[in-house]
Amino acid sequence: MITPRFSCTQNDTSVIVKVYCPSIRASEVEINVDGQLVVLHVQPYFLRLNFPHPVLEDGQSNAQYDPTSAYLTLTLTKESSGQFFEDLDLLSRLLAPRPTQGEQPPVIEVLDSQDTPSERREASLTSEQQEILQAASNDWQLPQTAPDSLPSLNLTSKKYYGxxxxxxxxxxxxxxxxxxxxxxxxxxxxxxxxxxxxxxxxxxxxxxxxxxxxxxxxxxxxxxxxxxxxxxxxxxxxxxxxxxxxxxxxxxxxxxxxxxxxxxxxxxxxxxxxxxxxxxxxxxxxxxxxxxxxxxxxxxxxxxxxxxxxxxxxxxxxxxxxxxxxxxxxxxxxxxxxxxxxxxxxxxxxxxxxxxxxxxxxxxxxxxxxxxxxxxxxxxxxxxxxxxxxxxxxxxxxxxxxxxxxxxxxxxxxxxxxxxxxxxxxxxxxxxxxxxxxxxxxxxxxxxxxxxxxxxxxxxxxxxxxxxxxxxxxxxxxx
Known part of the structure; x- marks a missing residue:
């Protein structure tokens, strides 16, 4: 997938995102708004933006595509009118993924033998498999932690820099x-x-x-x-x-x-x-x-x-x-x-x-x-x-x-x-x-x-x- 060229501006009530995506079909544009996260997908472009504050997809929000300039313009309503969205010009920051919430997979308890086959399959999953299932519902952001007490081993003569x-x-x-x-x-x-x-x-x-x-x-x-x-x-x-x-x-x-x-x-x-x-x-x-x-x-x-x-x-x-x-x-x-x-x-x-x-x-x-x-x-x-x-x-x-x-x-x-x-x-x-x-x-x-x-x-x-x-x-x- 290609990350398209884009820019962001704002006014008192809205955030305006201009996305350069030539040679697309406007009917195939998919936009999903989830609080601070906005995801745009249209073949072959994919753009995920994480704003500092929530936006809404309401009657005032709209998306317009101009085939002449090849710009898709998204107008997203601010959840709190008048709120200032800082650092909209720092594009790499907007592209950063939403932090993981740290939620643990639900604990599954088998109550009796009347559970459905799908429930029994879920109960039989290992903790690692349950974690992957949970991650799939969270943008595939797998949580990772380094070992607490791993000894420091130098297995290579190479040194690090930069x-x-x-x-x-x-x-x-x-x-x-x-x-x-x-x-x-x-x-x-x-x-x-x-x-x-x-x-x-x-x-x-x-x-x-x-x-x-x-x-x-x-x-x-x-x-x-x-x-x-x-x-x-x-x-x-x-x-x-x-x-x-x-x-x-x-x-x-x-x-x-x-x-x-x-x-x-x-x-x-x-x-x-x-x-x-x-x-x-x-x-x-x-x-x-x-x-x-x-x-x-x-x-x-x-x-x-x-x-x-x-x-x-x-x-x-x-x-x-x-x-x-x-x-x-x-x-x-x-x-x-x-x-x-x-x-x-x-x-x-x-x-x-x-x-x-x-x-x-x-x-x-x-x-x-x-x-x-x-x-x-x-x-x-x-x-x-x-x-x-x-x-x-x-x-x-x-x-x-x-x-x-x-x-x-x-x-x-x-x-x-x-x-x-x-x-x-x-x-x-x-x-x-x-x-x-x-x-x-x-x-x-x-x-x-x-x-x-x-x-x-x-x-x-x-x-x-x-x-x-x-x-x-x-x-x-x-x-």
Whole structure:
């Protein structure tokens, strides 16, 4: 079955769904409305929408098909007139299946031998067969739980990576792909602790004092980049038709967290302890992704070049070394947060956030063409501005990154294992409030030059003594 292209709008009394389904017979359209769930079926299209609030199929509801435009328009009455249906533009969220109700199959008791043959057959079913019968009446959504105490066994040398560590096998033939971003020798068997060591060593090898001092001494063009303003007139609260098509084509993974728990042999009972900390790391890594976007956006003045894909991937530790947050720092180690604190305090820890940005700063000073601490500071302010506008603004930027990477013959792989899932996750689980909270934290934190670990202050002082540069306001404050 094909999921058709669609869009949703609303007014005070109705929800309007426009579905693009060419070459159909209007007489064959089947529509079923069940509270929040609306199912449309017409060969070869199938669309199941789960709205945040109930709708009705009454006298005011109707369906009209325009064969000229090939759009089927459904008008569904709101159960509560005037109620606002949030996130109708987040199409992946509407496509998510209705949560299972957790109802148990009915208990069957044989009272006497006068039961009918069908009743006797039902009574003889195993508990598993009864569960399947119950699931069949509930959209075939079989309930699943991971074993509570399954031992952790490593039966393969492969390691997992990507969003929520859900991927493996994508770099099996890395030696033949000419991937200049990859910093790992054997990606598929390299554990996380070794990835971090290799990444840090690679950064040390690529660090070039003379390059940094040259950019500090002659910063004319960097000053132009610092003064550049991204003044695009765009609507952050809506997506274009092209963006909607991209979002609809994304793989829908409503059970990403469940997959993570299953792969790590964790029970769903652990979710209250596990989820806040893991979710916080997802937000931290989003800041790293947007830092890379902000750097490329500012250095190209929003006109991506053939080098943009390499620049973006090189600046993100989770891409180049499959090494996502959390990070520690010798100068500012991440605090030891207890499980109880992780659950009770959803706020972002500014030390952890600063440690995340420190990795991005280091890479921006070791790899790309323009290596300036002031430029890294400008990127931090840029991502704070993006996140302050909420998840739709973040999705816009991720879609730009996705477009850049998808058109590269090698680096498209990072779009598949990271950006696609981030776009889905932001639509279905991202929080505007948490993004704005992180934006406020990014505006407050201070990444100092001594946190980078490359004696930047001494190098700048030596450059100034040789008459190569005069300190600016940023240089005076970063001690």
């Amino acid at each position: 969003f929520l560590d859900l991927y493996t096998g994508y770099f099996t033939n890395i030696k033949f792909s000419e991937n200049e971003v990859n910093e790992l020798n054997d990606v598929e068997s390299c554990p996380l602790e070794d990835r971090r060591k290799l990444r840090l060593q690679h950064e040390e090898d690529k660090w070039d004092e003379e390059h940094y001092m040259a950019d500090f001494a002659d910063d004319t063009f960097i000053q132009e980049l610092l003064s550049w303003q991204d003044d695009r007139a765009e609507d952050e609260n809506s997506f274009s038709d092209e963006e909607n098509m991209i979002l609809l084509r994304l793989p829908r993974k409503e059970c990403m967290l469940a997959l993570f728990l299953l792969r790590n042999h964790l029970s769903h009972d652990c979710i209250d302890i596990f989820d806040p900390r893991q979710e916080r790391n997802i937000y931290y890594n989003l800041a790293a992704l947007l830092f890379a976007y902000a750097y490329d956006n500012r250095t190209t003045m929003h006109d991506p070049t053939p080098e943009s894909a390499w620049t973006i991937c090189s600046l993100i530790p989770a891409f180049s070394a499959l090494d996502p947050p959390p990070y520690g720092s010798p100068d500012s180690p991440a605090p030891n947060i207890t499980e109880a604190q992780a659950v009770s305090s959803p706020s972002f820890d500014e030390t952890e956030l600063a440690a995340t940005l420190t990795q991005s700063y280091r890479r921006s000073l070791a790899f790309p063409l323009y290596r300036s601490f002031s430029l890294a500071e400008a990127c931090r302010r840029d991502i704070a501005g993006i996140l302050s506008k909420g998840k739709r603004a973040a999705i816009h930027r991720l879609l730009e990154m996705k477009h850049t990477l998808d058109h590269h013959e090698v680096y498209y792989i990072y779009s598949k294992i990271w950006i696609d899932d981030y776009c889905v996750w932001l639509q279905t689980s991202g929080s505007d409030e948490k993004l704005q909270e992180m934006a406020a934290a990014l505006s407050r934190i201070k990444v100092t030059k001594d946190m980078i670990g490359w004696d930047l202050l001494e190098l700048e002082a030596a450059t100034q003594r040789s008459g190569g540069s005069t300190p600016d306001s940023d240089d005076d404050s970063d001690t």
